Amino acid sequence: QSVWGYDSDNGPERWHENYPMAKGDKQSPIEINSKDVRHDASLTPWHASYDPGAAKTILNNGRTCRVVFDDTFDRSVLRGGPLTGAYRLRQLHLHWGSSDDHGSEHIIDGEKYAAELHMVHWNPKHGNFAGALKQPDGVAVVGIFLKVGKTPKAEIKRILEEIDNIKTKGKEAPFQHFDPSILFPKSRDYWTYHGSFTTPPCEECITWILLREPIEVSADQMAKLRSLSKNGENEPVNPLVDNWRPPQPVKGRIVRASFK
Ligand SMILES: COc1ccc(CNS(=O)(=O)c2ccc(S(N)(=O)=O)s2)cc1
Numbered sequence: 001q002s003v004w005g006y007d008s009d010n011g012p013e014r015w016h017e018n019y020p021m022a023k024g025d026k027q028s029p030i031e032i033n034s035k036d037v038r039h040d041a042s043l044t045p046w047h048a049s050y051d052p053g054a055a056k057t058i059l060n061n062g063r064t065c066r067v068v069f070d071d072t073f074d075r076s077v078l079r080g081g082p083l084t085g086a087y088r089l090r091q092l093h094l095h096w097g098s099s100d101d102h103g104s105e106h107i108i109d110g111e112k113y114a115a116e117l118h119m120v121h122w123n124p125k126h127g128n129f130a131g132a133l134k135q136p137d138g139v140a141v142v143g144i145f146l147k148v149g150k151t152p153k154a155e156i157k158r159i160l161e162e163i164d165n166i167k168t169k170g171k172e173a174p175f176q177h178f179d180p181s182i183l184f185p186k187s188r189d190y191w192t193y194h195g196s197f198t199t200p201p202c203e204e205c206i207t208w209i210l211l212r213e214p215i216e217v218s219a220d221q222m223a224k225l226r227s228l229s230k231n232g233e234n235e236p237v238n239p240l241v242d243n244w245r246p247p248q249p250v251k252g253r254i255v256r257a258s259f260k
């Protein structure tokens with residue numbers, strides 16, 4: 001029984017065999033077409049107040065590179081935008097391609113970005129993360145697009161410098177004194193819609209907040225990300241690339257924009 005992944009025998013087309021939610025009506029990611037988006041003047045700005053001391057470790061779980069935060073109390077929280085109340089930051093991770101022309105999960109007006117960074121937050125009114133997964137307002141994910149350019153954002157460097165310590169599956173390293181809000185682009189403009197985890201178990205518990213302005217990374221930084229391996233240290237190197245789910249049916253959902 002192969003665990004889910006992104007290969008032909010365990011990839012997105014087969015996830016529904018073990019995770020029936022994968023065929024739900026509110027799945028993510030989706031393609032966003034500006035002509036179908038509705039500007040909602042009632043959408044307020046979102047605010048993140050993160051404690052750099054909440055950052056704990058960075059790990060390679062064979063499917064992504066993930067930074068984990070202390071979410072045992074309201075220490076690093078996201079508020080506002082489409083959200084009611086304060087959502088606790090639990091982890092951030094990325095999805096990327098095997099080349100710079102693809103890799104993001106959400107696609108904007110036909111454009112695929114080289115990568116997409118997800119900051120996962122959960123609603124403490126549901127007790128714990130496992131409880132929040134079962135609620136439509138349980139989880140909020142901020143998505144930031146990464147574009148390859150000439151003036152790379154220095155802040156992503158901190159994450160990529162750690163890559164050498166977590167090359168293989170299961171490797172974990174301390175990752176402290178890190179405030180992920182330095183990764184935010186200048187503009188606060190965003191799209192928001194209701195969807196799901198883009199990986200199994202694909203629960204439909206996510207309020208997506210996708211930032212309109214991409215951040216820039218260098219080609220070398222993308223190559224660094226692609227040097228991670230899906231396999232453990234005593235196994236053959238299997239480049240960790242193309243860990244993105246293709247767009248899912250919108251099924252009548254409305255995507256709202258905070259901007260005109
Ligand atoms: C029942 O046990 C569970 C249930 C659910 C999870 C997934 N939760 S998670 O935060 O690791 C995420 C996976 C995918 C995310 S995406 N690409 O949509 O931002 S977030 C873990 C354990």
Ligand SMILES: [Zn+2]
Pocket residue numbers: 093094095118198
């Ligand atoms: Zn993700």
